[in-house]
Amino acid sequence: MKPEATPLVGVNDTACLNPANDATIGLIRVPEGLRLRDLSAVSMDLEWKPASAAARSAIDWFYLHLGGQSIAGRAAKLKDAIGAVLNDLLNAAENTPFRPCFRSMRAKDFTGGPVGYRSAKAVIDLFEVKGLVHLAGGNFNREGRVSCGTTTRIWPTTALLDHLAEFGIAPSNRREHFIKGEGSEAASRPILLSTSSAWRGRRRVEGKPLPVDATDPTVIKYAAQVDRLNAFIAKQAIEGAGEVVFFRKFNCGDQAGHAYRKGGRLWVVGGGYQMMPKRWKPSHPEGTKLRSSILINGEPTTEIDIGSSHLTIFQAKLGLPFDPQADLYDIPGIEREVVKAYINLTLSKPRLPKQWPADMRSDFLDRYGCEIDRDHSIYFVREACLERHPILCQRKSIQLDWSDLQFIESQAILRAMDSLNQDSGIACLPIHDSLIVPLSHKDKAIEVLKESFKYHVGVMPRVN
Structure with a gap:
């Protein structure tokens, strides 16, 4: 089977308004008039592992197909990376309309993660060479300005999905074949x-x-x-x-x-x-x-x-007077989910946050269709939350996380x-x-x- 290998052009210039006008990418065409950056994307977290004999066989096949056996001493790590990448591509492919994966490909953003930078980059690069995925780089021209820092977009070609189908694996049955990192150990x-x-x-x-x-x-x-x-x-x-x-x-x-x-x-x-x-x-x-x-x-x-x-527990354990029957996330002028996101973020960090995390930005785009960092200034949200719950100002000195x-x-x-x-x-x-x-x-x-x-x-x- 010869995989399709339609090149992606214009990712760094105004031609990226529709980077695949003449080709089907993955499952469907990119909607006319949209930049790739504007498409809601699914995070490539690289946290899932094979859970079925079919998935393990598919990973072994891709390992050989990519020439992994020629990379000395890295078989186990490469196979882990192949499985994690395949799962995340299938996860994105479940969505209608089309959604790519997004992933920062900076080495420091892999530190402490389940799949290392070298293995992940090697697998993704080999997938691209074999015509199994399309990649769009991280810098896009927006209204005449180059906007840096946008994460890499990755999506499967139909060739990759066809290969997986030969093992009985499809986006619709992904959970039968892959399990989240600790899942295999947790089963026993x-x-x-x-x-x-x-x-x-x-x-x-x-x-x-x-x-x-x-x-x-x-x-x-x-x-x-x-x-x-x-x-x-x-x-x-x-x-x-x-x-x-x-x-x-x-x-x-x-x-x-x-x-x-x-x-x-x-x-x-x-x-x-x-x-x-x-x-x-x-x-x-x-x-x-x-x-x-x-x-x-x-x-x-x-x-x-x-x-x-969490905010109820936080205030109760500190002995503060408050009404636990009230909606503690109700602040006029700010959507409840935004207030909840900021307060929970504050309780998860030793200092008051000054920017929205990347995964939270993606989650809001996915769930609510809004860019939280653009539509909700974290400085405005912070001031409103601190006025409603002044105890958060002392977050750094409180040993309760x-x-x-x-x-x-x-x-x-x-x-x-x-x-x-x-x-x-x-x-x-x-x-x-x-x-x-x-x-x-x-x-x-x-x-x-x-x-x-x-x-x-x-x-x-x-x-x-």
Whole structure:
């Protein structure tokens, strides 16, 4: 099979208004009159690994096809990079209309990531040489000015998708063949631990896996709780959520005295329903599964969540007077989601943030169709948030960060799940600060979640 290799021209000049006027790129043509920069893109995070024999076979084939065997001593790293790149290209290819991947190709932006710079660049360059992907560089001419720093756009050719189809792999069944980094280990281990995450410029780099002390009494207790939740959910009829197997991931294991009290959120192996969108939007491909379509024991479900969870915990643990029943993200003149994004960003960093992170910019473009750094000045948002919640001005001196807040929140969620499962026989599915529950048990679940939150935090929260 001869792959298509239509060149991409004009990426650095005004011709990039439509960089592929005469060629089908990936799945469909770039809409006439749009710059590639204007297309909503999907982040190439390089965090997924093969989960099926078909995916491993495909990776082996691409490794040979790319000539990877001629690069001495790098087989394992190259194969990891091939698998991660293939997954992210498939993830972007799921979308309608067409969306490319975006990825900063600066070496420093790979520091601490699951795939190293050398391996990722080698694979992406070889994919381009073989006509399997198209690349658009990072600098674009905008209204006569060169705008530097735009991340590289990457998208698959039909040749790449055809090769994957020969192994039974397509964008629509990607999750059957790939699993997020810790997923394969989590499938057999209820408790995972990682080092601290870190900020590299505008990008947050996830921590690396650490060994878990299976003899630690705290680990034994937490593992027993996760096993109990897994045993209960395995007996329920869950439709539309995929396979449900929980594990609990703790963070900051490289910090002295972490004592498994940092992070601790409950995750689903492979992402599962937690990665499904809550609501449908026009950019979703036909047949996209939504969380609202999940059935538990044949019943429709609803999602209940703790309002302003982290900010409520933050203020309550500092002993501040405030109304926990109020919407703490309600600031006149600023969209609620923007306020929420800034406050959660502030609580995740040791200092007040001065710019929107790259992943947050991408997320807002994806979810809401707006460029947050252009439409919402972070300086204006910051001043409004500090006026409403002046305690944030002291963020640097307060030793209570995102990992502490996540742990407290996770304890409240797990206590509520245990109570609903063991005391009331009610099945539920967690999504960090919320629970999916059968519609007929909504009131009971709200009552239990409120009481559990009060037990761990000391205040009765607002539950939506």
